[in-house]
Structures are given as C-alpha cells and as structure tokens.
Amino acid sequence: MPRWGMVIDLDRCIGCGACVVACQAENNVPINTEDVYHQRRAIAWIRLERYWEGEYPNIKARYIPVPCMQCTNAPCEPVCPVYATYHTNEGINMQVYNRCIGTRYCAVNCHWHVRFFNFWEPKWPDSLKNQLNPDVTVRSRGVMEKCNFCVHRLVKAEQKAKTEKRSLRTDEVTTACAQACPTSAIVFGDLDDPNSAVSKLLAQAEQEGRVYRLLEDLGTDPKVYYLKKIDLEAAEHAATH
Amino acid sequence: MATHGHAHGHELQRTWELAPADVLGSALRWMRSTAAALRRPLVIAAILFVIGIVAIVAFPLRQGFANRQAWTYVAAAFLYLMSTAAAAPALSTALRVARSHWRRPVNRASEIWAVTLVIPFLLYLLLLPTFPGTEDRLSVWFGWPLSPWLWGAILLLTLTGAGYLFAWFSSLPDLAIVRDHGEPAQRGFAAWLSRGWVGSHRQWRIYEKVVNNIGVLYVLIYVPVMTVLASDFIIALIPGYFTAVFPAYFTITSFQAGIALTIVTMAVLRRWGGQADYLGREQFWALGKMLLAFSLLWFYFWWSEFIIFWYGRTPREIDILRFLMFETYLWPFVLSFAMNFALPLLILMWNPIRRSIAGPTVVAAIVLIGNLIDRIRLTSAAFSQPDSALLGHAHELHEVPAAYIPGISDILILIGMLAGALALVLWAARYLPFPSVAEVVGGLWLRAHQPFKHARLIVIGKTE
C-alpha cells in the first residue's frame, strides 16, 4: 500500500507557474477570469505564492508552490458533516463532490488555504469544452474541491498494474504539476518506498537540513515536504514559515 | 381532617412555630453549654496545627524555596482552603442576594469559615518565594515588575480583609447579644467587637445594606483572586497548558466545595450543636439542589476543556491530556471525576434523597474529599516542573515528570493546615451564637403558616 507524498525543492523553483497551468488543464479547474480573481474566488489546486523579500532596489521575489498538504491527521476531514472528505488508505485527503453540501467548514479549518469553493457555476469558453479531461468530474456550483494528487492517474496506473499482474513500479506514476515542472522542482512518489525519488531526495536533504513542512507544529503531519533555498535570506524566510 | 402536609411526606419544621424568645434561648444555650464543649476538639485541632507547622519548618523550609516540589502539599493545602473555607462566605452572600427564605439559619454556618482566611494568607506568603519572576516565563502578569509576588500578595490581603470584615459585620448584632447576656468569659471580647451597637432602627437599616454590600464585594474580589491563583499556581507552571476555561473551572468547583463545606457544617451543628430546630430538611433540600447543580457544572467545565484538546490534537494538547488526566495522574483524576461529578449526580438525582438530611450530607462529604484530591492532582502536576522547564516562554511540555507521591511529611502538613482552619472556626464558635439570632428572628416576621380552607400552607413575605 503506497503512501503518496511530494517534495518541493524551493531551490529549484523559478516561479514559472507551469504547475498551476498543468493542474488547471488536468483537473478541469474552471478558468479564473479577471473578475473572479478580484472577487478572491479564484480556484487553483496548486497555487504559487509570491513573497517579496528585501527593500527596493535589491528586492527579491520568493516563490512557493502550495498544493494540498494531504495531512495525515487532516483538520478538514472530521468537521465535514457528510463524510464528503475523508482519508483514503493511500494517505490521500479525498474530496467526494457528490456528497458535498458546501458547509465550507473544511475550508475554514484548512490552514493552508488549499480548499476551494465553487461560488459560481463553473464555465469554459466553447473552444475549451472539448479539452476537458474525461477522467475527472466537472464539479457543479456549491461544492468544495481541492488537490487530490491527481488521484485519477494513480487509480489508472494501479489498474494497469493489476491487469498486468504486477505491483506498481517505483515512480511509475506522477502528478500533472510534477510532470510539468521544467526544473523538476516538484517530485511526487511513494514515501514508504525507499527507492522512490521522493524518499531519496528527502534522505539526502535531511542531511543538508533543508527539509521542512508548512505549519508542522499543528501536528497534522503533512505529506508535502519543502526543501529550503540554499542561501541565507531564503533560510530565514523559510524559517518565518 | 388529615393535613395535606403529611401526605406530601414532609412536615413543617419547628422553626415555624418558634417565638423570638425561643431563638434567643437556643442561642444563649449554645453560648453556655456547647461553646464550652468545644474546648477539647479545639485543643486537638490546635495540636495538629502545631505539628503541621513543625512539619513545614522541618521539611520544605529546610530544603529551601528553590526546590518547589517540596512545597507541593503546602500549596495543595493552601488551594484547598481557598476552595472550601474561602468559598463558603461567597455562598452566604449568594443566598442573601437571592433572598431565599430558608437561608437565614444557614448564613452563619457558612460565614463563620471566613475567620480561617488568615491561614491561607500566611501560606500564600510562604509559597510566593518558590515562584520565579514572570519576566522570562508565561503568566497572566506578562512580566510586570514585582509580579507575581507583590500583586498577588495585595490581592490575597484584600480578600482576607474583606472576609474578616464580612464575618465581623454580619455577626455584629449577635455579638451585642453575647456582650449583654453571654458568659463572663465571652463578654469582654464580644463587647470589644460590638462596641456602639444598640440596635437602633437606623443601625439596622445600615446593617442590612452594608452586610449585603460587603458580601458582594467579597465575591467580586474572590473571583479574580481564584482566577489569578489558578493561573499562577497551575496554568503558568505547566508549560503548554493553554486553557482559558481553567480559571473558571477552578472558581466554579470552589463554589461547589464551598456549598459542600456548608452542608457538612450544618450536619455537624444539627447532630452535635443542637440546631435541629433551625437546620432542617428545608435547608438541606435547597442546598442539596445547589450541590447537584454545581456537580453538573464540574463536569461541564471539565468537558469544555477536554473536548477542545481531544479534538484539536495538537502535540501540545495531547501531552497535556496525557499528563493531567490519562497517564501520569490517571487515578487522582478518575477519583476526582467520580467524587465531584459521578457520585453526586447518581445519588442526588433522586428527589427523596435530596430531601433527606443524610443524602446531601453524605454527598457533601464525598465532594469535599473529591475536591481535595482534585487540588492535590493539579498542584502535584504543576509543582513538579523545574524552573528550567518554564523559562524562555516554554510552549511545550518537553519531558513529562513522574507523578509526585506524598511522603509522611506532606500528609502532616496537609492535615495540620486543615486542622488549623478548623481550630480557628471552633475558637470563633465560642464567641458567635448559633443560630444567628438576628437572621432567624428577622425571618420569623416574614413567614407564617396558616390554614387555607382545608390546606395548611406557609406564607412567605417579600420585602422590597
């Protein structure tokens, strides 16, 4: 039974936003038009947070991609009255759109702000109607949605493996964001498999002492790990996180 | 014609037939015989008290103030006295303000405990040096200069002062009676205390106002004091114990213990103090209801802390739950849960038991013990933390210290201090008549029992 996790190396991240676009396309996330942005209701399962560091003129932009942390003890799960979000045995914090009634309590109790609510009926321009991903449900108005580590890919891969009567190969499957990242700053894989890319990366980064997680002290045990940037400002910047 | 009262299963207390003269009579009887009989228990209590003092000097004091753990049981005794003896006068105020008609014989029984306040005050002064300053640790003082030492002491002093003022003023008219009709031995002191009281109409009016106001003042001081004690003695000494409800829990459970103490005192007075005419079913029933209500509140305030920690599940909260309730101090917690909530509920939920004398008394005794265990649990947990664990705004319970097992010295200290309080009360009881003549007689005018057609009823007057 794999335990899916993700490592995001901020030292490699250039803030290009490819992951965001890829996710958008992969998961049928509605197009975030300008006024949706101004309403602060844009949906981005993985978002790129930009923080300024230092004073003009020597000012630096720091980027940090934030997908769902897939917490092991996710605070968002138990507050749902209808089991619309629960924990799969592969460690994914799953969202069941059909059960969701939209109390939005999960969003209130998610401190990484990675749960998104469909305030409006999602719309696509006709030109994009045909590129919707058939593997992914199109959500309706009034339900929550969130990153689920491209679970449809995982399921597909597992079924393939099953039909071929074998177990899942190491790093056989990856998420859209990881796939799209030009600097491969995002790595996805099985945390329990010592040979997987994520495990190796973590093991190595542990020695360099670069590993940290967001809001780790809440004790929710997130499964998305960040590797600090290798320069001092970045170190202290990360420390503030 | 069978009176319907009997069908109801509770007959009228003799209080209703008494004339003022009878009340005065039993008060004077108390001054004559009972007060004298108190000498032996008084001596025994005093001896235990001395032993306790010796124990304090011999053990914690010799080990010095740096070793806070040695002072655990001094602190426990202090907090327990604050939760029981100091809470009782608050109860009597509550009854006055609520204008309950049955309260009058009860007031004295709870007010008299105010005379013990000096003991917790001295213990507090003894304990203050064991606390580190608040500059470098978390506390509700937020590092004020001289906190907690100076400000805490001032608070306690105010409370003690208000308590004695209350005890003295509320018993002023009775002291005058002792002055005029008491035994020669008692007269002098009573005369000194009741100087100038002639019972003029004006004096009575002032008396009623002032007693109420001092009582309210006492409560208004008591609640902040308990809040501060809860945070200084428990919360601030347990790293990561971030709970806003605990001071409320501490105060409410103290009121519970105060009620219990009053009930037990009443039972003793009824059994050995010849107060059966005054402290009857009426009083025990009413206080039994209150005790039941506060036992439910015990659970409520505990639960509202527990459920948050259980649900929040941050490492800090899990540690606290393990430490205070489910691992280190499991048994003390289970006991105090049973004795402060479960047993009182299961026993007092039956009206026939509530309406008896024995029922409330037994439960009150249970609650008194349960409260003691609870306070011991909390103090032991809090005082087992070394200063190093607190300094530097510690947010986590880093290493969980083992449960503190009391030694013989601790037991001696505990018993000694409680005995000291008892001694003070016994001593005061030699100068204060039971029942309180002023209260009971004042009540006689406002209640009558009369036939109403075929029914026998009581009539209760409400002055506004």
Place this chain on the structure above:
Amino acid sequence: MAIREVLGLYRDLDSAVAAADALRDAGFSRSEFEVLSNAPYPEGTFGEESGIHRLFVFPLIGAACGFAAGLLITGGTQLSYPLLTGGKPLLSIPPMIIIMYEGTMLGALIFTVLGVLFESRLPWIGRALYDPRITQGYIGILVRTAPEREARAIEALRKANPEDILTESGNAGRQPARS
C-alpha cells in the same frame, strides 16, 4: 349500573368548599366528586384527594430510550462506515457522548409531556357535564354517583348557595322546584 352526573357551580371559593364539605357530610367519598376551576388552588384546598401518580417514571423511560437511540446512531454510523477522518479513532467516544446526551434529554422531555397528558387523562373526548362559566372563575363541583343518590347530591350541593346546578336531565335550579 349507570352513573349519573351532577354539576354544581359556585361563584366563590368559600361556598365551593362548603359544598365539598356538605357532600362529604352527606356521605359522598372524595372519589365521587371532583372540583373544576380555572386556575390551580393550593393542594388540599377542598380536602385531601388521592394524589397518586406515576409521572416520575416517564422521564426515566424516555431517557433510557433516547440514550439507546443515540448509542445506536452514533455507534452504528462509525462502525458501519469505517471512514478515517482527521486521524480520529474509528470509534470516537467523545462525539458519541455529546449526541447520546442530546438523545437522552430529548427522550426524557418527550416522554415527560406524554406522561403529563396521560396522567391528566388528556386528550379527553368523552362527554361529561361542563359549563363555560368555569373558565370565567366559577368553581364547579361535579358529582358522579349512582342514580338513586343523585337527589341527595343535589340536596347537598344546594346547601352551599350554588349559582346553578346542572344534571344530565337539565338545569335543576338553585332551589327545589316546590318545597
């Protein structure tokens, strides 16, 4: 044997009590007549009446049922859908306690009301002598007795200066038709 009803109406409390006494002197037992009023009087105002009731049993039964229901729903839900949420135990007791508590109280409340209705014999759709003036403040004394004693009842009721005396056959009048 048929039971005949006589209803005496009285303007004030004193005469009503007097009527009750008169009936008692005439040998009517307390169970043979009941007093109707528009507001409660202190118990026993009209003399002892049997106050036996089982009202206090009802809340206990209700509480038991409510508790059981709560236990079933909470326990059942968690056991039959072993879905992991927030790393909480699959059978989390504290939340169960909250809902079981509410269930218990709900059961107790509903059964108490049922008990009150049952013990005061409501809803009541039988027909018995009644007069709207009772809710106006008159006090009615309703005698249920054997036909042969009806006359005695009327006579007794008349002793206490009634406003009116109603029988099943109609208004018997305050005073005898012919003396």
Place this chain on the structure above:
Amino acid sequence: MQERHRLGEEEITRELLRPLVTTPAMMWVGFIGLGAVLAIFVFAVSWMFYWGLGVTGLQRPNMWGFMIVNFVFWIGISHAGVMISAILRLTQAEWRRPVTRAAEVMTIFSLMTAMLHPVIHTGRPWRTLYWVFPYDFWRNLWPDVRGPLVWDPSAILTYLTGSTLFLYTTMIPDMALARDRTTGWRRVFYTILALGWRGNERQWKMQTIAGFLLSGLILPVFVSVHSIVSWDFAVSLVPTWHATVFAPYFVIGAIHSGVSAVVTLMALMRWLFRFENYIRLEHFDAIGRLLIAVGTGWLWFFLLDIFFAIYPQEARELEIMQFRLFEWPFNVLTALIFIFGYFIPVPIWVFQRFRRNVKIMFWTSILVNVGMWAERYWLIKPGLMRKYEFTFDWNWYRPSIVEISIVLGSFALVGFLLLVFSKIFPPISVWEEKEGQHFAQQLRVGKRVVNAIVREF
C-alpha cells in the same frame, strides 16, 4: 409591591385576551412594516438560491460571514426564554408569571430563525435538507457524528422540540379558556388545542408538576445547545477560535443578550397591549437585577478569553489580537462591545430608580443586543481574515447587500412571527396570572404590610 392591586377574574381574562379580539393600530403598522422587510428577505434568499453563494460577500479565506454571525446571535437570543421561565419556575419566583410565555415563544421563533441560517448558507441547501435531516437511510451514508455540524442539529432540534412541548403544555388551560369564549372556526381551533381540558384538581396538579419537571429537564439542554454551537468554532484550529473557554463564554453571552431581549419584549408588550397591570415595574426591577449579575459574569468570561488568548505569546494569536483590538474597524467594534455590552447598561441598572423606568430599560436592553451582535462578529471574523502565516491569502470581508438584507430580514421574521402568535394565543399566561392572584397574600409586621406569597411545603 405597592402598585400591585387586586384584579378580578373577569378583568384579567378580558385584558389578557384583548390582543386576540382587537387589533391596535400599531399592530397593523407592525404587520405591514415587518411584512415588507420580510418580503425583501424572501427575495434575497431566493436570489441567493438562484445565483449561488457568489452573490454574497464570501470568498477565500472568509468562507463564513454575516449569516453565521447572525446564526450565533439568534441562538443566543433563543437562550433567554427557557433560562427565564425554567430558572424562575424552579426558584418559584413570583415575577416570572407575566414573562414566561413571551420568553418561551421568543425562544422558539428565534431558534427557528437561527436554524434557517446554516441551511441557506450551504452551497447546496436542497441537498442539505435531504441528506443531513431527516436521516437518509436509503442512500446508506449517515452523517458523520464526529462533525460538530452534526452535534449542532441534534442539540438545536432537541431544544426546539423541548421548548415547544414545554410551551404547549403550559398553554393547554388557556386554550380551554379561549375555547369557552370564542365562536366559529376559532372555537373549533381552540377546542382541538385544548384537548378537552376541564380543569379538575388532578389536571392542575399535573400542570404544576410538569412546570417543575420540564424546567429541570430543559435547563441542561439549554446549556448544551450554545456550548455545542460554540464548539462549531472552538474545535477548529483557527487562532482565537480554538479556545477552551468558548462553551461557557458563549452560554453566558447568550443569556446576557437573551435576557435583554426579554426586557425589550416586555417593554413592547406593555406599550402595545397596555399590559401595565401585569408587566409591572417590579418585574423590570427584578430582571434588571438579574441582568447585573449576568452581565458581570459575561464580562469575566470576555476578559478570560482575551487574556488567555494573549497569554501564550504566540505570533499568530498576537497578530490577530492586535488586529482586532487596535486596527480599524475592529478597534471601534471592541469599544462598542465593551461600552454597549457592559459599561453603559450595567451601571445604569445598578440604580433601582432606572431599573423601574421602562423607557430606560428598553433602550439599555437594545444597546446590549447591539453590543452582543458586534461581539459575535468580533469573535468570529478576525480569526478567518488573518488565519496563520499565509499573508498572501489574508483578506478583508465585506458583506454584500444580499447578506445584509438577510440579517435585517431575520429580525423582521422573528418580530412578525411574534405578532402573529400574540394574535392567536394569549401572550401572557392567563391561568398563571390567576394562580398568582389566588396565591397572593399579605403579612402584617407592626404597621408595615408586606406582600407575601402562599407556598405549599
């Protein structure tokens, strides 16, 4: 009291049933005015259903807004009714008689209004109705009892059922009274509700016992309801929400606002129905004294909450405290809460002269509830606006016109329902007033005559 004078049975009946038969002009004004606001409310809600929650001011991270605040507020108001009637019944306080029914009715209507909010506030209300309640046994997925949002309905429905039954039980005798005095369809209606009540001794005895028993049973429920509502917030990890004190703090706050609301209601009834003989100054006096205690208790918990939010000295918590104590507009809100919620009304209530002045009591009680609404907003919103360190996602919350009209409409709704009720049922318990007259006595002490009350022992 000196102003108490004996009233005849007939007088009481006539005056207390007056609202049922006659309709004062002000009442029409009320019906029409409130009805108009109600229409706006209905329109706003249906508008929101049609377009979705996009028409509200909610966004990330402010997923909860005005409607939840208003929900908490109305739950709070609903706590007065049972608090007053149950506690005063248990303590046999005489001054309960004219207050209890109005208070209980207010409980019921404000509870209904409160329950409306979380439902219309969900993304898919229609599903909410058929998935969460009633239990859906055929789809075979029951609500997750671990979720506070399931504790909520269980508590609120218990409370609603309980207080409705409570109210009805105490109303049966008055239904009988109305039955005997009306004709036509009204008579049929009351006959059904009266259940054939005749008023024999046994029935009265049951009635009396029921008063005590139900009060004793409903008090623990009433405490649990607002506690559970508070846990909707407190069990989450949102800074300034995750506080252990929330349960008792919410409850005492609820009593504070609720009892004040009862004062408002008393004053209105006194003016609207000319109930001077029943809702007397001594009642305002007594309830004012009660309010002093309640208000002070509330202040204690309020300060506990603030102090122990600062106590851990954690950046996140301090950030929000600083924000909601010192930054516009929350600094104004804070002042508002303190001043309106405590420092204006309570010092006024201390003086009997003011406690016995209906106008002053009315306006102070209004002030308290303004303060308490502000308090709920103050408690709930800042934590969401500045949740944890993701300054990137911090955001303001501005309610839309839809939310505002829903909030205003909720007040109209309660008011309208209260008016309708007082048109159909006697707003003051007639039989309890009469009982009070039966039990009232006087004691002579020398030259002084003291009002007294008969008690069975």
